[in-house]
């Protein structure tokens with residue numbers, strides 16, 4: 001049932017919906033407990049140092065929360081990381097560049113967690129060669145674990161469990177101190193280079209550009225549908241598939257129960273639910289208070305993994321500083337309709353020939369949010 005905008009606001013604002021969404025007992029039952037268990041059970045991963053490290057690595061940020069990692073543990077003391085090619089994003093990420101960046105985030109947290117547990121890991125990326133435009137079945141990384149009493153612990157590790165991609169609107173009264181942002185960038189040290197700015201002219205330009213890029217994704221039917229198919233609306237769907245775009249919480253559930261929110265409406269640009277979704281995203285893009293971006297020399301698969309390592313370090317350093325961070329990747333996506341905005345982004349960030357923007361994220365101060373769902377690490381092991 002497609003409702004008019006006015007009826008939607010009237011019903012969603014009605015006391016029945018508000019009372020239902022806010023009822024204490026109801027609120028308490030709406031948390032997808034199983035889907036969030038991996039955030040609470042890292043200490044129960046057993047004695048195998050690979051399991052212990054994996055329990056943290058699966059908490060890495062990754063595009064659309066696809067969690068594309070698969071790990072072969074059949075050889076003692078070693079792990080072989082593969083990409084689960086059933087978890088790609090062919091429409092918005094046609095060359096699996098973002099998926100590879102997410103695997104880089106995974107490797108960096110794996111390294112930190114192993115060090116915390118007294119192990120050094122040595123990582124050989126793409127041991128059987130780098131794939132080209134399409135990820136193939138070859139391994140992404142070969143990892144060996146070695147006990148090392150003096151393994152250098154990383155101070156950022158402490159923030160792995162509280163790191164978030166904070167997708168809420170940020171406080172526009174609260175500016176970001178450029179010195180704090182420089183600390184965040186410094187934590188992402190090395191090549192690819194991380195950069196940041198709070199310059200108002202740049203912020204205004206990127207607020208506008210990221211919003212237009214979002215609209216482009218929403219107005220291109222096949223990219224819109226890719227997201228819609230990955231939406232998990234309400235607790236039951238999130239528990240059944242703890243990945244993708246989770247639309248959870250009492251309000252979403254109540255809107256769903258009242259027939260105001262479903263996949264069909266979210267896929268229909270003339271529906272009120274779709275318009276509401278745009279309103280929410282406009283508020284998100286327009287409250288960016290600064291940006292962090294990561295640029296690599298070239299665009300090799302190794303550079304993409306490195307960009308992920310840098311990005312998650314920046315995300316952790318932001319967490320340490322109490323700063324919210326949220327990737328906005330639409331303008332970086334490599335499908336034909338986005339090409340104009342992709343070019344505009346490169347010009348706005350003055351990215352030279354042969355360099356690639358691997359990540360763009362907004363920063364600011366946002367409300368505290370909970371973690372996002374995860375598949376347990378055991379389910380990502382292909383051979384034990």
Ligand SMILES: Cc1cc2nc3c(=O)[nH]c(=O)nc-3n(C[C@H](O)[C@H](O)[C@H](O)COP(=O)(O)O)c2cc1C
Pocket residue numbers: 059060061062063064065098099101102105163164165166167326327328329330371372
């Ligand atoms: C390469 C990459 C691209 C991403 N792009 C976006 C994006 O465009 N929009 C967005 O809301 N989140 C984006 N994210 C964040 C993911 O949605 C997020 O990491 C995932 O949902 C898991 O949530 P968490 O980071 O809070 O654990 C991206 C993350 C990565 C690593």
